[in-house]
Amino acid sequence: MARETPVAPTISASIQSQTLVVDPGAYTIKAGLVSSQDPAVQTECHVIPNCIARSRTKQTYIGSSLSQCNDFGEIQFRRPVERGYIVNWDLERAIFEHEFFDPKAKLYCDPASTNLLLTEHSNGPAALSSNADQIIFEEFSFASAYRVNGPSLNALNPLPPSLASPSAPSTLPIEILLLIDSSHSHTTITPLLRGRPIPSGIRRLDIGGKHISNHLASLISLRHFSLMDEPHIISQIKEDACFVAPSFPDALEATWRGPRSARRPPSDVVADYILPDYTRLHRGYLRPRNNPSGPPTHPAPSADHDTDTDKSKEESFPLSTERFVPPELLFSPSSLVSLPQSGLPATVLQSLGPLPRSLWQGLLANVVLVGGNALLPGFRERLEEEVRAVAPSEFEVRVGTAQDPIGATWEGGRRVAAERARVERCMVGREEYFEYGEGWVQRRFRGARVVENWGWEGGGG
Numbered sequence: 001m002a003r004e005t006p007v008a009p010t011i012s013a014s015i016q017s018q019t020l021v022v023d024p025g026a027y028t029i030k031a032g033l034v035s036s037q038d039p040a041v042q043t044e045c046h047v048i049p050n051c052i053a054r055s056r057t058k059q060t061y062i063g064s065s066l067s068q069c070n071d072f073g074e075i076q077f078r079r080p081v082e083r084g085y086i087v088n089w090d091l092e093r094a095i096f097e098h099e100f101f102d103p104k105a106k107l108y109c110d111p112a113s114t115n116l117l118l119t120e121h122s123n124g125p126a127a128l129s130s131n132a133d134q135i136i137f138e139e140f141s142f143a144s145a146y147r148v149n150g151p152s153l154n155a156l157n158p159l160p161p162s163l164a165s166p167s168a169p170s171t172l173p174i175e176i177l178l179l180i181d182s183s184h185s186h187t188t189i190t191p192l193l194r195g196r197p198i199p200s201g202i203r204r205l206d207i208g209g210k211h212i213s214n215h216l217a218s219l220i221s222l223r224h225f226s227l228m229d230e231p232h233i234i235s236q237i238k239e240d241a242c243f244v245a246p247s248f249p250d251a252l253e254a255t256w257r258g259p260r261s262a263r264r265p266p267s268d269v270v271a272d273y274i275l276p277d278y279t280r281l282h283r284g285y286l287r288p289r290n291n292p293s294g295p296p297t298h299p300a301p302s303a304d305h306d307t308d309t310d311k312s313k314e315e316s317f318p319l320s321t322e323r324f325v326p327p328e329l330l331f332s333p334s335s336l337v338s339l340p341q342s343g344l345p346a347t348v349l350q351s352l353g354p355l356p357r358s359l360w361q362g363l364l365a366n367v368v369l370v371g372g373n374a375l376l377p378g379f380r381e382r383l384e385e386e387v388r389a390v391a392p393s394e395f396e397v398r399v400g401t402a403q404d405p406i407g408a409t410w411e412g413g414r415r416v417a418a419e420r421a422r423v424e425r426c427m428v429g430r431e432e433y434f435e436y437g438e439g440w441v442q443r444r445f446r447g448a449r450v451v452e453n454w455g456w457e458g459g460g461g
Helices: 063-068 087-099 126-141 151-156 209-223 230-243 248-255 307-313 324-332 342-354 357-365 379-388 408-417 421-426 430-436 438-447
Strands: 018-024 029-037 045-047 052-054 060-062 076-078 115-120 143-149 176-182 188-193 203-205 270-275 283-288 314-317 365-370 397-399
Touching: 018 230, 018 408, 029 087, 029 408, 045 063, 045 203, 052 087, 052 248, 060 063, 060 087, 087 126, 115 151, 115 408, 126 143, 126 438, 143 151, 143 438, 151 188, 176 342, 188 342, 188 357, 203 230, 209 230, 209 324, 230 270, 230 283, 230 342, 283 324, 314 397, 342 357, 342 379, 357 365, 365 379, 379 397, 408 421, 430 438
Parallel strands: 018 115, 115 143, 176 365, 365 397
Antiparallel strands: 018 029, 029 045, 052 060, 052 076, 176 188, 188 203, 270 283, 270 314
């Protein structure tokens, strides 16, 4: 006789009123404490570096303590997340203990009286999920926990204003959505129907912010001087200077100055990047090349760094094509770094391929960008234009960027944690974990659905 699968009680005595919502990205952790007793209170999302860093002075910084570092020269990082999955729980444990279990931490909580909502990516190895459950219940001893598919939580957030219809306000979860999460390690495309991922349509592009930064470092090191050992500075240059060109060939043409005998004036794209020296200037900034005496673009230096003497001591180099070539990896990975994958617009169509054509209209009309790369200027416009060019002409293509691309997934988790009834339906108590075992817990988490288990059909949330 087949063994019966035990059924846990719907409401566990171990469910607490306070939930720690954690979205552990490869570059940053998004976290916050949410109370179901007072859901009207808007909880702040804390963005925490998901790393342990060691400076050239042998000082170690864990998570948020990185903000205390005054010299990022030659700093070395160790990160617990690779390819989107937590693979080093020794590192992640140290970061959790520093950020959540230290009484001096802003997000301090007692795990024994706290629920944990932890996001994870689609199609992750079962062994990694099992490791996470062991750490959560056996080492951290959270009262209860829920591992949830991160992309699905975005269906619980309102559509970006550019996609929303004032005459017909959308209900939550969003009925149909094509989520593009372009983050540090990779870019994933997830079709969502009534808050549930459609597995056959999930696609992954192995290009993320890390690859853009690495390509930028290679170009700068080739043309100017080596910054390969300066990942923090490279990340700042990317944030300050990089953008997605509306047309890559046109951008290349605009920056070409012609033969030596007939030089053209420099393009508006060309700018100087002023490097930090960690004495007078602790963060670099971008200054227009064709107006060196004008104000810097972003970010502005401190007021005491604006004298002619300071400028004479500056270390800088020009940026031209380096500003838009690295982000082009998202659109042409095979031509720039020989990665045998299609660009993002073609991958969007590959995501739709296995799905019923009746879903295409809704998915193409509700494309939402999240993740750090969504902040690149010009990304949304270029993606919308190129998807429209390859999509069937009878379908409208609309692409919107989440109001907070970095914290969007966390915000969906906050909405879940803010309501007691929903928390009770999805959480697994620590005593249930020990009574029924890891296999049952994994099946329980896989079976938890945004709509069915939480009863959100047509709900406003």
